[in-house]
Amino acid sequence: MTTATTQPIEHSDSPFALSHLDALEAEAVHIFREVAGEFERPVILFSGGKDSIVMLHLALKAFAPAAIPFSLLHVDTGHNFPEVIAYRDRVAAEHNLRLHVASVQQFIDEGRLRERPDGTRNPLQTVPLLDAIDSNKFDAVFGGGRRDEEKARAKERVFSLRDEFGAWDPRRQRPELWALYNGRHAPGEHVRVFPLSNWTELDVWQYIERENIDLPEIYYAHQRDVFKRDGMWLTAGDWGGPREGETVERRLIRYRTVGDMSCTGAVDSDAATIAQVIAEIAASRLTERGATRADDKLSEAAMEDRKREGYF
Known part of the structure; x- marks a missing residue:
């Protein structure tokens, strides 16, 4: 047998x-x-x-x-x-x-x-x-x-x-x-x-590249007026930023994710093309929300x- x-x-x-x-x-x-x-x-x-x-x-x-x-x-x-x-x-x-x-x-x-x-x-x-x-x-x-x-x-x-x-x-x-x-x-x-x-x-970015999908320019590196709060670069706006003592700077940044301006942070980046974004993400050890979303940092179970x- x-x-x-x-x-x-x-x-x-x-x-x-x-x-x-x-x-x-x-x-x-x-x-x-x-x-x-x-x-x-x-x-x-x-x-x-x-x-x-x-x-x-x-x-x-x-x-x-x-x-x-x-x-x-x-x-x-x-x-x-x-x-x-x-x-x-x-x-x-x-x-x-x-x-x-x-x-x-x-x-x-x-x-x-x-x-x-x-x-x-x-x-x-x-x-x-x-x-x-x-x-x-x-x-x-x-x-x-x-x-x-x-x-x-x-x-x-x-x-x-x-x-x-x-x-x-x-x-x-x-x-x-x-x-x-x-x-x-x-x-x-x-x-x-x-x-x-x-x-x-x-996967999402590789699919965007393959399918030639158009995205808002905010996802690619661009000059923007931002200020730092809780370790993240935020866009100034009527929502309540910057506060006293927070200095606005013009920096080369891009957004990995977008949402409410008050809790969505930018990352320093010179990735101006899809290929450059893919290379940047492949080398990153942080998820997009972990790196750029303040609302997820309110608590472990937010x-x-x-x-x-x-x-x-």
Whole structure:
């Protein structure tokens, strides 16, 4: 009697093998199509940041030559970078997509939210987001979150069930063996969907290079007036910076991630092309959020706490 042994099958020499980026693209396209088949009112979170841009590019591929069967949603803090907002509006118009904008400023004006003493509005996005999901009856919401960004996001599945309050409970995460996604949800609940879960920041940039995807210039090295706070270079603005004693300098910087100006830091960089950005990221030992997002540094569990409240 002989004992059979199994050996790993090497596919790299096969003419039919997918490249690393092709495999990630195919997975994301499958996820978009799965959502289109399972849900009635999906929406894509689109901020004009690089991850949402790649996500929209993948959605366009998934349904070409037909139009995307989803609208776009952006939670606008009122403290976003002007270059990114201009890009957002241009892309939505270019692809003839409906853009829903949930305004944090509107909620503050109506007394439904209160401005924070530190001026940052990132934590204030949850209420407008949940209100937009509820009022528009969205049952699936695409987000550009990736597992490599932050440890709380690393816990999340591709299909992430949220309860009737939008809250995330890691104990309710469902298995996703063999890329089988369970979109079942009770009335009032919805599902957050993350097509880029298995991508890294480097994957995203390599895909941007391969697909020749246009990005806001803020992602490349440029001269900008910034000041230093808590070890990060922040852009001056009406949100509350600089304070007394904080000096504005003109520096050559770029942004690895974009969000609320009050908590999104720039990095010193001379990477003015995609190839230079890729080389810079490949040598970095810090994730983009770990290096440039002040809101994730409030506590060890800052992101997980916000996710439990309904944040992405």
